[in-house]
Amino acid sequence: MTNPIDALLAEKGVLLADGATGTNLFAMGLEAGEAPELLNETAPDTITSLHQNFVDAGADIILTNSFGGTRHRLKLHHAQDRVYALNKRAAEIASAVAKKAGRKVIVAGSVGPTGELLVPLGAMTYDEAVEAFAEQIEGLKAGGVEGAGIGIGQADA
Template sequence: MINPIDTLLAEKGVLLADGATGTNLFAMGLEAGEAPELLNATAPDTILALHRNFIESGADIILTNSFGGTRHRLKLHHAQDRVHELNRSAAEIACQAAAEADRKIIVAGSVGPTGELLVPLGALTYEEAVEAFAEQIEGLKAGGAEVAWIETMSAPDEIRAAAEAAIRVGLPYVYTGSFDTAGRTMMGLLPKDIHGVTNGLEQAPIGVGANCGVGASDILASLLDMTQERPEATVIVKGNCGIPEFHGSEIRYSGTPELMADYVRLAVDSGAKIIGGCCGTSFAHLAAMRQALDSHIKADRPDLETIVERIGPLRNKPASANETGKDEARRERRRSRS
């Protein structure tokens, strides 16, 4: 398998991934309750504009409009028989935008969770999950996607099923978890344990990390744990643009371009190799992130106190390696005094 991420990392050092798909599509006319994936067929020019805007804002990696592209998600919109078509179209549109750029742009096929619980908590078997993900990834590969970008995952077995599907189809893959529950994923995975989820599979991931979750401070805390556990890994961080807040009937994210620029600096200092934005991250935010990335000289690794001081308070108490290390140090000091 060709690894386009390592090739571009060798040239640039750190890569900028794109921003929010859903948030920006809502601003471009997507209606509440509508499946974004259907726009690949009904409004391809809108999706093309989305990708072009991210590229113009400085993205090195763009994610296809296919997050909910498994048959389990598409059945909610009576489109479960259009998996290959919609995913292929998603990749083709992204590839068109990438081909127009004056620099290398990696097209990553977005693969989100099925929305189903796997056995024994739910009815979906592991083998059925692999089949569903393979069906989606086949479409993404047919459309030209270079990488399967498995994202916003909570369950280790679902990550593993998607990874196995990518290997079966013949695409390199990355995966990211959403650490939104007291510093863990909803299914209990710790950031430091993200690296080992696909151990034993025929092909290893070409990147792992975190996306979405709560806010920028929380995802940076997860990043510290992931890079502390395996400093040599290609670690991805794609955080939300601040915290969602209701303004009347609208949800807006609190992060300013200035905050997201500082998030990029802290992410670089914390060891991330791929940095992007998730929910709420607009084209203006991404442009500020690009400028910050290009101008930043890597500094000392921050601690949680520095992150909170610069980005804002943690929304979740982290169940993190950093906190565990501090607890061990405190216990050692107590022992040494006794």
């Protein structure tokens, strides 16, 4: 099986990915302190428009609206029990836009940090972090992503 990114890169030579999702959502009305991931259910047209704007600008890869989609981030908005549903919906919205693009557009699941520090700097264990990311990615996979864009990290000093 061919990796979709490798296949498209071989065809085009250079790929363009979207970016500044949060910045764009603030310009579209998201308020400080709100969880962008909740918009997947409360304002799907806004998220569709965001993805469509990226595709119209030439993006070959669009990232789902799920950067803060782990249980630990969603807990801040009392949505920790909706991880699967919110991530699945994020992937479904992006996938629908990609399918209508008239060209190959890859959908990658956006995975950000949990917001918790790992042991020894914090209380979260490695296994808890893996479980949180796996839970999120299951929803993204169910919604149709072809890969993941991972923006996480922690270095021990």
